Amino acid sequence: MTRSVRVVDAAHPAEVYIALREALTGGGDALVPRSAGGKSGGGPDREIWPSDGDRVAQNVALIIETSGSTGVPKRVALSADALLASAAASAGALGGQGQWLLALPAHYVAGAQVLVRSLAAETEPVLYGPGRFDPERFAEVARELRHDLRYTSLVPVQLGRLIDAVEEGSTAVADALRRFDGILVGGQALSPALRERAEAVGARIVTTYGSSETAGGCVYDGIPIGTTVVREAEGRLEISGPVLAEGYLGDAERTASTFHERDGARWYRTGDLGQVDAGGRVQVFGRADNVIISGGEKVLLDAVERVVRELPGLADSVVVAAPHPDWGQVPVVVVEGGAGPRLEVVREVLADRLGRAAAPDRIIVVDQIARLDSGKPDRVALSALAEEREA
Template sequence: MTTENQNLFAALRAAFPKNLDEIAVETDDELAYSWRDLDRATAMIANLLVSLKLPEGSRIAVQVEKSVEAMMLYLATLRAGYVFLPLNTAYQSAEIEYFIANAEPAVVVCSPKNFGWVSKIAFQAGTRNVFTLGDDRTGSLLDRAAVHGDVHQPAKKPAGDLAAILYTSGTTGRSKGAMLTHGNMLSNARVLKDYWGWKPGDVLVHALPIFHVHGLFVAIHGALINGSKMLWMAKFDPKKVIAWMPRATVFMGVPTLYVRMLAEPSLDQAAAKNMRLFIAGSAPLLVETFKAWQDRTGHTILERYGMSETVMLTSNPYRPEEGRRGGTVGFPLPGVGLRVMGDDGKELPTGEIGGIQVKGPNVFKGYWRMPEKTKEEFTADGWFRTGDVGKVDGDGYVSIVGRSKDLIISGGYNVYPAEIEGYINEMPGVAESALVGVPHPDFGEVGVAVVIPKPGAKLSPGEIVATLKAKLANFKIPKRCFVVDELPRNTMGKVQKNLLRGEYKDLFA
């Protein structure tokens, strides 16, 4: 049994460069943060958290705009030994109410502009501490942290201790909190450092949000565990990313970001000549985008595959001579087991499509306070059922062909039809609804709602969408809504969503 501290923060801190006065982060509004700034600020915030005398394993729920200070809050939470719970900035009151009731955080940090309604929900749910953090270095969190000391010994944590909870909407019903440990994330960060060839002098362009796995864990851990500088962008700006490329070596993005950069005339081989690696994930990358990027920049995008529950699972090879293939997500990462299973519970031969199951040190502990759900998602021999459908070809490349449920991935964000249908079905005059994903040139996929009215009821598609907008995050809102007399069904009376997808597939072509 190792006595080494397995706190993820301690491992990231150990990778900081010897010279702490070097620049660690440069922002798009021309601020520069040294490694010493990161060390001192995370110590002060950690000391503030410790001063609150929170119970062991307390959750720190955070819904704030992207900023370097928000990253520091994440690192300080790990450092102090608490559990970080990032929440999408688009979430509205009904969603926040659910997460706070479910996670029972000891601390909630929100944007100053949302303090009124968020604090009300938090205090009613029994949360004692609510702080604010703006994207302009303001807010009560920083004011309170400023009076604390700038030295802090990272809390001792075994690998199996909880580090973060990520809410992932269930394909049926409410969101589930995926519990990730220090060991899950540290093992993944170390594997990727090696697999993606991180080296001294690498510079990452960070243009992703930091409330989900891709931007928060894969990108930030990748740069920090390599002691690499980040060029930090509050909101993705294609022109600016291209202008930054000569000063950078690594970029990570969702397919939508690549599509938007391809629309910029300034993107060419000269702009990208200093870059070492372009990585795409969070949604399927179209083969035409993969090829267009190769033609324009001379670079081959590395596509990989992961989930909130597992961080990264597979990746195309780093060395181009080993062959990065468009339309595939590469090979299982070292230490990750992956198998494709048939409905009969037997492993399928090469090339056959079935349910993807995985195991490894990166696979989560289970769903927060959902022992039954956790049991259901793991096989008797300990493999996690991903809910993705795919195949492995003769060379070992993994391809994802769809979702076992009807998940829609829009602009890199997961949209679960059951959740949106639940809200539509509660509206007056609605008998039933179905939400399906259809192809979209910018977002990859978007939701289309098909609604049946109750007898005699008059429904307006525009009003249905407007009602949803008041309740749900913008990425979940259907791009189109149709009111129809009936939905296609099979003999069992089940709605045939495949027929609806076929009917509306060319809406945005």
């Protein structure tokens, strides 16, 4: 059996919310929330696919399209069961269902899950609306929340702007942050320094780990939620549980290589390096595809980035790879405006913490760091910039 596809412009989250409600009942079309003008990477003969009226399997309720931070396009097919299992696990971990503020794009899995959790809780979500993220606007919208339990989901760059506003004297933003019973932060690693700053002003922060393939965050503050199971296999993290996606739409080969059956369960093999300790706590080291060989030594760029972001003026910096005539590849720090520590200082800190090969070759200052719609840094664009600047 199949069902029809409905494409909705994610710039109108109220329409996404209505279409998602219909999709979750089983009677509506499968929903594809898509950013206006965005390309889903469908190939030369079908650039934007699926389209309105196309057919997909009956159990597919939501299709999340993403090029990811590395530029590889995916169309993740999620069932209603997976989405609702994720929402139930989230409510259990947070202490109950409540009202949500949507401040993320609705075509991003974390944004779509804000709407799913609202539907599961039978509460009306409060929508931030279009436009650049502004802390004062966020505070104004947050005042519309009326439920006893209030939540939102952010990426680190949004949280950083909110905390900057509080530290610059905004009582409205401070009050808004303290109104939330939980502020989920995911999409990329949250630096310990930013978390400390947020908690110092009274924000209740919950770091999340997950992906579109797991219907969003399935690990909260290092602990798998609901019946999710996480294990380490050959250095990579694998996830099992009812939150897993059906696979990749129109890509059986990728589905087979990423999802597999073992030990009587279905597992998703993530692209992340990490480990699970004896108590079940998950630690993520970084992307397996974000490793370079510099001067014959393996360097994990995510680890370099974590250390760099602890330094004054570099909290929002991004570390990418660039070619080097002698070393093969080297880490390069990209920072947005302002003045940070001197390169010599950064190199000394990194060499001491992670070894000489991890010391950045240079610091590139840009007016604005290129980002994907999800808020994640566009590492493909930043790597190209680093190579261009060297050339």
